[in-house]
Amino acid sequence: MAKLQRGAAALSSVQPIPPPPTVSAVQIPPPTTSPDLVLVIKNMFGLDEMDNDENEFKELEDEVKVECSKFGSVEGVYASRKNPQGTVWVRFDSVPSSLAARNTMEGRFFAKRKLEVRRGVCLLLHTVILF
Numbered sequence: 001m002a003k004l005q006r007g008a009a010a011l012s013s014v015q016p017i018p019p020p021p022t023v024s025a026v027q028i029p030p031p032t033t034s035p036d037l038v039l040v041i042k043n044m045f046g047l048d049e050m051d052n053d054e055n056e057f058k059e060l061e062d063e064v065k066v067e068c069s070k071f072g073s074v075e076g077v078y079a080s081r082k083n084p085q086g087t088v089w090v091r092f093d094s095v096p097s098s099l100a101a102r103n104t105m106e107g108r109f110f111a112k113r114k115l116e117v118r119r120g121v122c123l124l125l126h127t128v129i130l131f
Contacts, residue, residue, distance in 0.1 A: 036095040037075075038120035039068075039102055043113040044079065045086040057081060064088050071104065072097020086113070089120055 044064070050056045061077040068074045073093040080087045092098040098119075106117040 036098055036119060037092050039090045039092070039098055039105075040118045040120040041088045041090065041105065042085045042116040042118075044088045044110055044115065045113075047082075047084055047086070052081070060088070064090060068092070068101050068105075071101040 041064070045060060050060075057079045060079050064079070065074050065077045068077070068090050071092070074090060074097075075093050076089075076091040078089045080089075090098075090101070092101065102117045102119070105115055108115050
């Protein structure tokens with residue numbers, strides 16, 4: 001009986017696991033298995049320039065969508081609100097559109113910053129956006 005009481009005492013000192021953080025809903029296209037549909041563009045902005053203003057982020061997303069639409073249909077654009085590298089994700093409807101945008105934009109300058117353009121994975125896009 002003493003063994004049971006010691007076990008119960010040990011269990012009562014265990015702290016409960018806190019619930020996961022709440023996630024804000026963001027509308028983005030469904031995931032895909034092709035990483036070539038998504039581009040990750042770094043150095044688009046500095047967080048200090050955006051002043052955590054949602055309108056600034058929306059304007060940037062609109063501007064990127066217009067620019068990337070020159071290469072084909074853009075299904076979604078998201079500018080990270082927390083990434084210090086000034087990262088924007090762009091999802092195209094086709095691989096040729098994505099590759100054309102990547103080849104043209106890599107190394108280009110935007111707001112005196114040299115862009116880095118890489119392939120992204122849409123599943124990662126969903127995960128990162130929802131933080």
